Amino acid sequence: MINREMPAAKVVRIVFLGLWLVISLFPLYWILITSFKTPGAIFSYPLTYWPEVFSLENYISLFQKSSFGTYVFNSLLVATVAATVATFISMLSAYVLARFEFRSKGAVLMAFLVTQMIPAFIALGPLYLMMVQLKLVDNRFGLMLIYIAVCIPFSTIMLRGFFANIPDALEEAAMIDGCSRFGALFRVIIPVMKPGIIAAFIFNFVNCWNELFLSVTLMNKDENKTIPTALNGFISSFTIDWGSMSAAAVLTIVPTMILFAFASRYIVQGLTAGAVKG
Amino acid sequence: MSRHTTTATGRPFTRAGAPSVSPQKTTRRRSFSTRRGLVIAAFMAPAAVFVAVFTYYPMLAGSQMAFRNWNLNNLTNTDWVGLGNFQKIFADPNFYVILGNSVVWVVASIIPQFIIGFALALWLRRKFVFRGLYQALIFFPWAISGFLIGILFRWMFNGEFGVINDLLSKAGLIDAPIPWLAEPGTAMTAVIIANTWYGVTFFAIMILAALQSVPDDVYEAAALDGSGKIRTLFSITIPYISTTLALTVLLRVIWIFNFPDIIWAMTGGGPANQTHIITTWMIAITQRGDYGQASALGLIVVAILLVFSAFYLMAIREKKGARS
Numbered sequence: 001m002i003n004r005e006m007p008a009a010k011v012v013r014i015v016f017l018g019l020w021l022v023i024s025l026f027p028l029y030w031i032l033i034t035s036f037k038t039p040g041a042i043f044s045y046p047l048t049y050w051p052e053v054f055s056l057e058n059y060i061s062l063f064q065k066s067s068f069g070t071y072v073f074n075s076l077l078v079a080t081v082a083a084t085v086a087t088f089i090s091m092l093s094a095y096v097l098a099r100f101e102f103r104s105k106g107a108v109l110m111a112f113l114v115t116q117m118i119p120a121f122i123a124l125g126p127l128y129l130m131m132v133q134l135k136l137v138d139n140r141f142g143l144m145l146i147y148i149a150v151c152i153p154f155s156t157i158m159l160r161g162f163f164a165n166i167p168d169a170l171e172e173a174a175m176i177d178g179c180s181r182f183g184a185l186f187r188v189i190i191p192v193m194k195p196g197i198i199a200a201f202i203f204n205f206v207n208c209w210n211e212l213f214l215s216v217t218l219m220n221k222d223e224n225k226t227i228p229t230a231l232n233g234f235i236s237s238f239t240i241d242w243g244s245m246s247a248a249a250v251l252t253i254v255p256t257m258i259l260f261a262f263a264s265r266y267i268v269q270g271l272t273a274g275a276v277k278g
Numbered sequence: 279m280s281r282h283t284t285t286a287t288g289r290p291f292t293r294a295g296a297p298s299v300s301p302q303k304t305t306r307r308r309s310f311s312t313r314r315g316l317v318i319a320a321f322m323a324p325a326a327v328f329v330a331v332f333t334y335y336p337m338l339a340g341s342q343m344a345f346r347n348w349n350l351n352n353l354t355n356t357d358w359v360g361l362g363n364f365q366k367i368f369a370d371p372n373f374y375v376i377l378g379n380s381v382v383w384v385v386a387s388i389i390p391q392f393i394i395g396f397a398l399a400l401w402l403r404r405k406f407v408f409r410g411l412y413q414a415l416i417f418f419p420w421a422i423s424g425f426l427i428g429i430l431f432r433w434m435f436n437g438e439f440g441v442i443n444d445l446l447s448k449a450g451l452i453d454a455p456i457p458w459l460a461e462p463g464t465a466m467t468a469v470i471i472a473n474t475w476y477g478v479t480f481f482a483i484m485i486l487a488a489l490q491s492v493p494d495d496v497y498e499a500a501a502l503d504g505s506g507k508i509r510t511l512f513s514i515t516i517p518y519i520s521t522t523l524a525l526t527v528l529l530r531v532i533w534i535f536n537f538p539d540i541i542w543a544m545t546g547g548g549p550a551n552q553t554h555i556i557t558t559w560m561i562a563i564t565q566r567g568d569y570g571q572a573s574a575l576g577l578i579v580v581a582i583l584l585v586f587s588a589f590y591l592m593a594i595r596e597k598k599g600a601r602s
Contacts, residue, residue, distance in 0.1 A: 013401045017412065020398060023475065024416045027430045030441055034433065047444045093325035096318050108322065115333050117583075119536045121560050122576030123336035125343065125569035130336060149332030152325050181317055210423030212539065213561060228425055235429065235543060242433055249429055253422050260421035264414060268483055 028253070035059070035246035042243055058247040065244060066230065067222060072251070074140060075209055075226040082144045083204035086151035087197060093152070094159035095185060099168070112153035120150070124217050131218055138220050146214055151204040158203070161269075162196030163189070199266030202259045209256060227252050344574040350567030363574035372551055372559075380555040382466065383541075384534050387473040392527065394474075395481025400511075402482065403489050420479055428543025431472035435459055435544070459545050462552035469541050469553050476540065477530070484526045488519040524594045531590075532583055 034042055035058050037051045062068050097105060127146060128137065136142025170192070171184040179187060190197065212228040219225050225233070227248070234245055260267075347359045367373050402413065419427070434441050437457035446452045458468045492515060500510045516523070538557040541547065547554035547562060554562075556579050564572040 013404075016397065017401055020394070020478075021412065021416060024419055024479075027427075027434060027475070028418065028422075030434060031430050043439055047439065047441060089324040089328065092321040096321040100314070100318055102315075102318055108326070111334070112329065115329065117532055118337065119557055119560070119576055119579050120333075120337075121536075121538075121557060121564065122340040122573055122580075123333065124340075124561070124564050125348075125572060126336035126339035127332070129569075130339075145328075146332050149328040152328055153333075156325060206421065210425065212423070212425045212542075217564070228423065231425070231429065235432070236546075242436075242439075245429065246433065249426055252426060256421045257418055260418070261414065264417050264420075268417075268487075 031246050031249050031253075034242065035250045037243075039243040042246075058243040059251075062244040062247045062251075065241075066234075068227075068230070068248065068251075070223055071225050071227045071230045074224060075228075078140055078144050078147065078226060079205050079208035082147035082151065082208045083201050085144075086148045086204050087155060087201045089148070090152050090155040090159055090200065091190070091197060094156045094163055095189070097156065098160045098163035109157075112156055115153045121213065124213065127214070128217050137218055138224050140224060143215055143218055143226075146218075147208045147211065150211070150214075151207060155200040155204055158267075159193075159196060159200050162193055166192055195266055199263040202263040203267055206256045206259060209252075340569075340573045341577060343569050344577050346570055348568075348570035348573070350569065359570070363570045364578070366571060367574055367578070372554075375551055376554045376556055376559050379466065379551075379553065380535060380557075383470065383473070383555050384531055386470045387477060387534055388527065388530055390474045391477040391481050391530070394478045396485050398478065398482040399485035399489055402486055416482070417479060419476055424476065424537060424539030425543045427472060427476050428469075428540040431468065431475075431540070432459065432544045435468045460549055462549055465545050465549060465553050469544050472540050472544065473534070473537075477534070480530065481526065485519075485523065488522040488526075489515065491522075492518050521594070521598070524590075528587060528590055531586070535579070535583060 033049070033051060036054045036056075037048070038053060038055045038057055039061075041048060041051060041053070093108075097109065131137045131139075131142050131146075134142065136145070166189060171179075171181075171188055174184040174188040175181065210228060211226075212232060215226050215229045216232050219229050222230075231245070231248060231252070234240065234248070344363055345358055345360060347355055347357050347362070398416075402409065406412075422430075435458040437443070437455055437460060440455075440458070442458070443452065443455040447455070456464055458464045496514060496518065497510065500514050505514070535555075536557055538555065538561055541553050541555060541558050542561070545553045547558045551559075556575060560572050560575040560579070563575065
């Protein structure tokens with residue numbers, strides 16, 4: 001039976017789980033600690049595992065030496081708009097894919113799944129040329145359009161799973177009471193789906209917030225750069241200023257960690273639902 | 279039964295065997311089904327348009343560039359060159375180094391990810407105090423992008439002030455600091471360690487979900503038959519979830535093969551191409567403006583992954599067939 005465990009096995013289990021916890025949190029701890037050290041303390045022996053002085057110097061110099069505030073603003077703007085639009089559009093397509101049977105349904109689902117498998121980098125060059133023609137290179141609106149398209153397939157698949165869990169009877173009742181299909185969706189189904197929709201939004205937001213290669217290809221002017229694009233510039237320079245770099249990394253990571261803490265349960269559900277059934 | 283009924287199945291409203299309907303009813307049904315079609319079209323259209331225009335069009339355009347001379351620095355000559363780009367790639371000795379790197383990168387990352395992820399899942403199956411909190415904490419690395427993970431590990435593997443050298447020398451394992459990312463031999467090890475750290479959680483989550491799908495009575499029956507713990511694991515649990523495991527591994531192989539972010543941030547493919555995998559190389563070539571060659575490489579990646587997946591799925595099916 002599962003419930004009987006020998007003492008030795010228990011020790012092994014606890015040691016292993018404890019060790020893995022330390023290993024998985026240490027890199028986060030280390031970047032956080034580094035960011036609060038004085039630049040002098042970062043580059044001196046012996047290394048300290050707890051800063052002698054907590055200093056905000058790295059954060060201040062990050063904002064002074066680079067236009068980090070602008071990058072944060074750009075990332076926030078692009079990720080918020082793209083994630084909102086993508087989540088709304090995916091909600092519509094996921095609803096149809098969960099509720100209706102139609103001939104091209106299998107093909108649509110397949111087309112969405114395939115985008116998750118093929119190396120998207122093959123599209124980098126053509127996307128750049130396309131954006132040149134549309135006069136949307138180095139333009140935040142152009143980046144949003146591409147991010148929306150990138151987000152749609154996975155969030156459609158994820159939301160479809162959530163819709164499938166809601167009984168048909170709910171909207172049928174609403175439609176008998178005189179709601180249109182649109183009305184039933186927005187007044188009855190979506191309020192029930194709120195957690196799933198929020199999870200999809202967070203997932204999309206985090207993906208846009210983190211995206212690197214598309215924005216590196218499309219954004220050149222400093223005033224248009226998102227955070228990852230700017231960091232890519234920092235690491236390409238000859239010497240890396242690890243003080244500002246660690247501060248920038250912390251400021252990039254913390255918002256996504258907070259968001260993920262809310263949504264992780266639903267994201268895990270969305271991820272595993274398809275896989276285990278298949 | 280006549281062929282009539284069998285051919286008509288799947289279309290619920292026009293089943294041939296159904297009693298005939300009055301003309302009035304047919305028109306009502308038709309208008310219902312056109313409205314239904316309109317709803318489907320209206321709800322699907324935005325998603326379909328976005329994915330078609332910004333994902334499929336550029337991917338297909340990219341595929342045809344693979345057969346052309348397409349360089350941002352020389353746009354006057356965009357002739358069709360047939361397999362010229364592929365020939366250039368296959369003639370480049372770097373390609374074989376990078377192909378080898380890609381295989382090492384995938385295999386050496388996925389094996390420890392799988393083993394540690396499996397162990398975590400087995401141990402997380404049992405309830406304990408703070409299990410929810412524990413899962414949430416080890417899930418955190420997932421909120422971070424691969425690129426930032428690369429930056430974190432680049433700092434930790436720093437040759438002079440990196441914490442990994444410090445810990446290793448404190449443990450008495452090394453005498454002098456190792457310039458991890460500057461040496462060809464150790465750079466690959468370093469990027470693989472970072473990737474392993476990042477990927478364990480994925481396996482833990484997927485395997486835990488699979489384990490929880492095994493019904494309890496299967497275990498009870500095994501225990502009644504006097505099966506020990508290890509025996510139960512290998513002859514009951516693993517066979518039960520083997521299909522899920524096999525598919526999870528396949529998805530992961532495809533994903534890691536296409537995952538340049540960590541390497542990009544840690545080494546940029548250096549030193550001397552020793553940590554370039556095909557996708558990082560492809561991005562480097564794209565940034566130089568040689569879209570023709572980059573697209574050809576992309577098609578090579580797709581071909582490799584298709585062939586691999588086909589063989590892999592065939593092997594799984596054969597094995598399953600042999601067992602049952």
